[in-house]
Amino acid sequence: MAQFPDTPSFTGFNTPSRIEADIADLAHEGTIPAGLNGAFFRVQPDPQFPPRHGDDIAFNGDGMITRFHIHDGQVDFRQRWAKTDKWKLENAAGKALFGNYRNPLTDDDSVAGQIRSTANTNAFVFGGKLWALKEDSPALVMDPATMDSFGFEKFGGKMTGQTFTAHPKIDPATGNMVAIGYAASGLCTDDVTYMEVSPEGELVREVWFKVPYYCMMHDFGMTKDYLVLHIVPSIGSWERLEQGQPHFGFDTTMPVYLGVIPRRDGVTDADIRWFKRDNCFASHVLNAWQEGTRIHFVTCEAKNNMFPFFPDVHGAPFNGREAMSFPTDWVVDMASNGEDFAAIVKLSDTAAEFPRIDDRFAGQKNRYGWFLEMDMKRPVELRGGSAGGLLMNCLFLKDFESGAEQHWWCGPVSSLQEPCFVPRSADAPEGDGWIVQVCNRLEDQRSDLLIFDALDIAKGPVATVNIPIRLRFGLHGNWANADQIGLAA
Numbered sequence: 027m028a029q030f031p032d033t034p035s036f037t038g039f040n041t042p043s044r045i046e047a048d049i050a051d052l053a054h055e056g057t058i059p060a061g062l063n064g065a066f067f068r069v070q071p072d073p074q075f076p077p078r079h080g081d082d083i084a085f086n087g088d089g090m091i092t093r094f095h096i097h098d099g100q101v102d103f104r105q106r107w108a109k110t111d112k113w114k115l116e117n118a119a120g121k122a123l124f125g126n127y128r129n130p131l132t133d134d135d136s137v138a139g140q141i142r143s144t145a146n147t148n149a150f151v152f153g154g155k156l157w158a159l160k161e162d163s164p165a166l167v168m169d170p171a172t173m174d175s176f177g178f179e180k181f182g183g184k185m186t187g188q189t190f191t192a193h194p195k196i197d198p199a200t201g202n203m204v205a206i207g208y209a210a211s212g213l214c215t216d217d218v219t220y221m222e223v224s225p226e227g228e229l230v231r232e233v234w235f236k237v238p239y240y241c242m243m244h245d246f247g248m249t250k251d252y253l254v255l256h257i258v259p260s261i262g263s264w265e266r267l268e269q270g271q272p273h274f275g276f277d278t279t280m281p282v283y284l285g286v287i288p289r290r291d292g293v294t295d296a297d298i299r300w301f302k303r304d305n306c307f308a309s310h311v312l313n314a315w316q317e318g319t320r321i322h323f324v325t326c327e328a329k330n331n332m333f334p335f336f337p338d339v340h341g342a343p344f345n346g347r348e349a350m351s352f353p354t355d356w357v358v359d360m361a362s363n364g365e366d367f368a369a370i371v372k373l374s375d376t377a378a379e380f381p382r383i384d385d386r387f388a389g390q391k392n393r394y395g396w397f398l399e400m401d402m403k404r405p406v407e408l409r410g411g412s413a414g415g416l417l418m419n420c421l422f423l424k425d426f427e428s429g430a431e432q433h434w435w436c437g438p439v440s441s442l443q444e445p446c447f448v449p450r451s452a453d454a455p456e457g458d459g460w461i462v463q464v465c466n467r468l469e470d471q472r473s474d475l476l477i478f479d480a481l482d483i484a485k486g487p488v489a490t491v492n493i494p495i496r497l498r499f500g501l502h503g504n505w506a507n508a509d510q511i512g513l514a515a
Contacts, residue, residue, distance in 0.1 A: 068503025
């Protein structure tokens with residue numbers, strides 16, 4: 027009998043659900059926009075079996091992909107496991123064989139050398155395939171229509187690195203998918219690959235380079251000419267793994283770097299510019315773009331570590347106030363001679379994370395950004411539904427051109443998951459479309475899908491779609507039009 031730990035990662039709203047389901051025509055309130063014709067895919071870590079060593083962090087659950095197929099004013103629900111090698115081996119054994127998060131030293135001997143991916147971090151549609159992503163491994167590809175799992179994508183052997191990002195970008199100009207792979211030559215190494223994949227699914231570029239130190243490189247930015255990569259000291263090492271410590275720990279004494287890597291073949295380490303600044307925490311990237319010789323890189327910056335389960339390496343307690351992050355523009359000048367940043371500009375006093383844009387403007391200066399806001403001034407009766415434990419209780423829209431801000435609060439007994447922008451049409455102006463996101467109904471132990479007019483979020487959702495089951499906290503997700511995924515009528 028499965029007995030999950032009586033710990034925060036496995037109880038309350040985070041109790042494993044392990045549900046594969048098909049539900050046609052979900053009940054809803056309001057009006058589902060007639061122009062929405064496609065699917066919103068998102069992923070949640072959802073452990074198939076209790077952890078091998080008694081407890082684990084939430085980030086180590088198996089990937090469970092949810093699809094909301096929106097068409098003809100209705101929403102159909104499908105949920106399937108991302109059937110990785112790990113999932114299949116454990117399913118056959120009837121128990122967990124892989125151990126702690128990113129620590130192969132804790133695995134059963136029978137799975138030594140196997141790909142450890144949980145495919146639990148992002149669900150991304152590209153080239154007619156659904157990519158289930160976990161950054162410590164190659165991408166798992168799935169059929170977006172049936173949601174069957176195919177296997178790991180290594181591009182016919184052209185991919186020589188061991189890892190593929192959880193946050194690929196699509197270049198609007200070329201249609202290429204741009205990606206990185208950190209720890210590319212093996213766990214805890216300082217080797218990174220920069221890759222580009224054509225719309226036909228061919229790996230057309232793989233460039234290797236070194237970074238200043240090994241750390242979690244969860245996201246990055248892309249401009250017309252450059253890949254832009256931030257190096258923040260959520261650091262790891264084999265020594266930590268051998269000692270049984272969490273894979274990553276945060277080091278407040280180390281500097282932060284921003285690397286600017288030319289997007290072309292033949293790049294060497296000498297072609298890369300590394301800019302240096304004081305310590306901070308930053309994970310997700312809103313966007314990056316070029317203005318003359320200057321490069322803008324907009325991220326959510328916090329003074330200190332946002333992940334309590336990756337503790338301070340010097341033993342300092344988690345500092346929730348310093349973990350609050352704010353949209354910040356990091357500016358570097360390629361015409362400069364030194365390694366200093368040209369500017370660091372806080373763009374809002376609203377604490378926010380999980381930034382999203384209208385992805386048609388990736389790599390270009392964008393006007394709008396949507397975020398999950400952490401508003402501690404609102405009344406809170408129940409907490410939960412967040413990967414890191416921080417309260418995500420508002421949807422936040424920032425107009426970077428006018429400075430205007432909009433906020434929508436989900437109430438004292440709910441919390442929110444990452445928003446996703448859906449354009450009204452391929453040629454609609456920036457921001458003209460909808461936001462879709464999951465809302466955690468903590469009191470009722472269930473979930474809703476919310477649909478907003480993207481530029482008028484303050485009025486609240488235009489439709490609330492009731493999901494009769496509880497979706498665990500999710501990480502990332504993306505939209506695909508029906509004709510991209512074999513669901514067109």
